Amino acid sequence: MERKKLYIQTFGCQMNVQDSEKAANLLRLSGYEATDDPQDADLIIVNTCSIREKAAQKIVSQLGRFRELKARNPRLRIGVGGCLAQQWGGGFFRKAPYLDLVFGTHQIHRLPEMVAALEDNRGRQVQTDFCDRVASLAMLARPEAGAVGTFVTIMQGCDNSCAYCVVPILRGSEQSRPLPEIIREVNLLAGQGIREITLLGQNVNSYGKTDAGGPDFTDLILAIGEVARIERIRFTTSHPKDLSPRLIASFGRVGALCEHIHLPVQSGSDRVLKRMNRGYSAEEYRRKVGALRAACPEISITSDVIVGFPGEEEQDFAATLALMEDVRFDNLFSFQYSPREGTRAAGMDGQVSDETKRRRLQVLQALQADHTLRKNESRVGKIEAVLVDGLSKNEPAEITGRTRQNRIVNFPGDPGLIGTTVAVKITQAFLHSLRGRREGQGGEYVH
Ligand code: 5AD
Numbered sequence: 001m002e003r004k005k006l007y008i009q010t011f012g013c014q015m016n017v018q019d020s021e022k023a024a025n026l027l028r029l030s031g032y033e034a035t036d037d038p039q040d041a042d043l044i045i046v047n048t049c050s051i052r053e054k055a056a057q058k059i060v061s062q063l064g065r066f067r068e069l070k071a072r073n074p075r076l077r078i079g080v081g082g083c084l085a086q087q088w089g090g091g092f093f094r095k096a097p098y099l100d101l102v103f104g105t106h107q108i109h110r111l112p113e114m115v116a117a118l119e120d121n122r123g124r125q126v127q128t129d130f131c132d133r134v135a136s137l138a139m140l141a142r143p144e145a146g147a148v149g150t151f152v153t154i155m156q157g158c159d160n161s162c163a164y165c166v167v168p169i170l171r172g173s174e175q176s177r178p179l180p181e182i183i184r185e186v187n188l189l190a191g192q193g194i195r196e197i198t199l200l201g202q203n204v205n206s207y208g209k210t211d212a213g214g215p216d217f218t219d220l221i222l223a224i225g226e227v228a229r230i231e232r233i234r235f236t237t238s239h240p241k242d243l244s245p246r247l248i249a250s251f252g253r254v255g256a257l258c259e260h261i262h263l264p265v266q267s268g269s270d271r272v273l274k275r276m277n278r279g280y281s282a283e284e285y286r287r288k289v290g291a292l293r294a295a296c297p298e299i300s301i302t303s304d305v306i307v308g309f310p311g312e313e314e315q316d317f318a319a320t321l322a323l324m325e326d327v328r329f330d331n332l333f334s335f336q337y338s339p340r341e342g343t344r345a346a347g348m349d350g351q352v353s354d355e356t357k358r359r360r361l362q363v364l365q366a367l368q369a370d371h372t373l374r375k376n377e378s379r380v381g382k383i384e385a386v387l388v389d390g391l392s393k394n395e396p397a398e399i400t401g402r403t404r405q406n407r408i409v410n411f412p413g414d415p416g417l418i419g420t421t422v423a424v425k426i427t428q429a430f431l432h433s434l435r436g437r438r439e440g441q442g443g444e445y446v447h
């Protein structure tokens with residue numbers, strides 16, 4: 001039987017990348033083979049994101065391009081999944097009448113039957129119900145052959161209610177996967193050559209909270225730290241209010257836990273944090289950063305900030321810059337506030353003009369670029385443990401990997417080193433990466 005061709009395009013976060021892998025693996029069982037050319041496809045799936053307006057606009061224009069393919073190939077089917085599909089549901093057919101399939105964030109497991117119905121010409125398919133065992137589908141997400149690191153979903157959904165965020169509406173309430181199931185998966189991955197695991201969830205450090213007396217996030221990290229051949233553990237994303245003293249104390253103590261935390265602060269103004277419903281003050285955030293650095297002086301701290309949240313005045317923005325000066329993030333992802341349908345902030349007074357948002361973002365990004373470069377420069381002369389994960393993108397004779405603090409390092413070396421950890425002396429720092437040379441003769445770095 002000739003295999004049908006599937007082209008998947010993914011927008012948004014790592015959660016969506018995982019979901020696309022699950023969809024591809026499920027549909028393989030229905031006879032679909034992945035292609036990287038949409039012109040070749042019998043089925044195109046666009047996995048969508050709704051976090052900011054810009055993401056939604058990009059997706060709609062991409063769909064327009066796929067529509068042209070359908071005009072030339074009437075057998076082509078086009079489906080949308082993910083967050084925007086969850087949000088618009090059957091309404092997506094009105095916005096894009098050429099679509100055949102809409103599946104929500106909890107309906108990936110129904111794809112085979114939905115696609116079979118399309119093949120039987122049973123008409124357009126739409127499924128956007130929520131169900132509570134989605135995260136267990138995680139087993140279906142498989143890393144690419146030869147991958148050194150991979151993500152493991154440990155929970156689905158989010159129980160917070162940040163006023164700006166559409167995610168809890170689109171991904172449902174928080175559910176943690178059972179610890180033994182996660183450990184089984186990690187063992188399997190270790191056996192396949194994976195050396196680095198990144199635990200994935202909307203709010204990973206509240207893992208297990210619905211199971212009183214059961215394992216919490218620190219227990220999970222300790223358990224993964226025991227899995228042979230897993231050299232590195234990372235996690236994303238964590239919420240400052242759920243960062244427990246026990247987790248903080250694990251940095252520097254659990255050998256496999258990397259010295260890096262992504263801890264989104266969103267704003268440095270208490271007034272704005274309150275309106276965002278974040279559940280901590282700027283001072284509490286500073287204190288947590290202090291405790292992290294006391295436990296692990298080498299820890300690298302990265303964050304997310306939103307500028308132009310409704311009601312943000314110049315003095316609030318100045319408080320964010322002041323927090324950045326105090327904390328000195330290793331890196332920062334910054335966004336202009338984007339009103340999202342169904343969220344509380346979208347209806348708040350004091351919406352900030354686009355021009356002000358743009359200006360604030362520019363000021364903030366210039367300050368952060370200075371901090372990032374200085375932090376990177378502070379690594380020059382040091383010897384870093386680099387887990388080699390591939391060939392350098394720009395220099396064919398070089399290989400690339402990451403330090404435990406998550407910095408990219410390029411250096412001359414043998415591609416045979418991919419998958420191993422080596423000692424690299426840092427010789428040069430740039431804004432987005434470091435360069436170095438291998439230290440010592442052949443010996444593998446053991447941290
Ligand atoms: N507007 C702008 N940025 C947002 N984020 C989430 N929702 C919005 C929004 N409505 C940002 C937050 C979050 C990151 C993933 O995206 O900073 O941490």
Ligand code: SF4
Nearest residue numbers: 012013049050051083
């Ligand atoms: Fe991921 Fe959020 Fe975008 Fe959904 S809306 S794909 S959860 S970033």
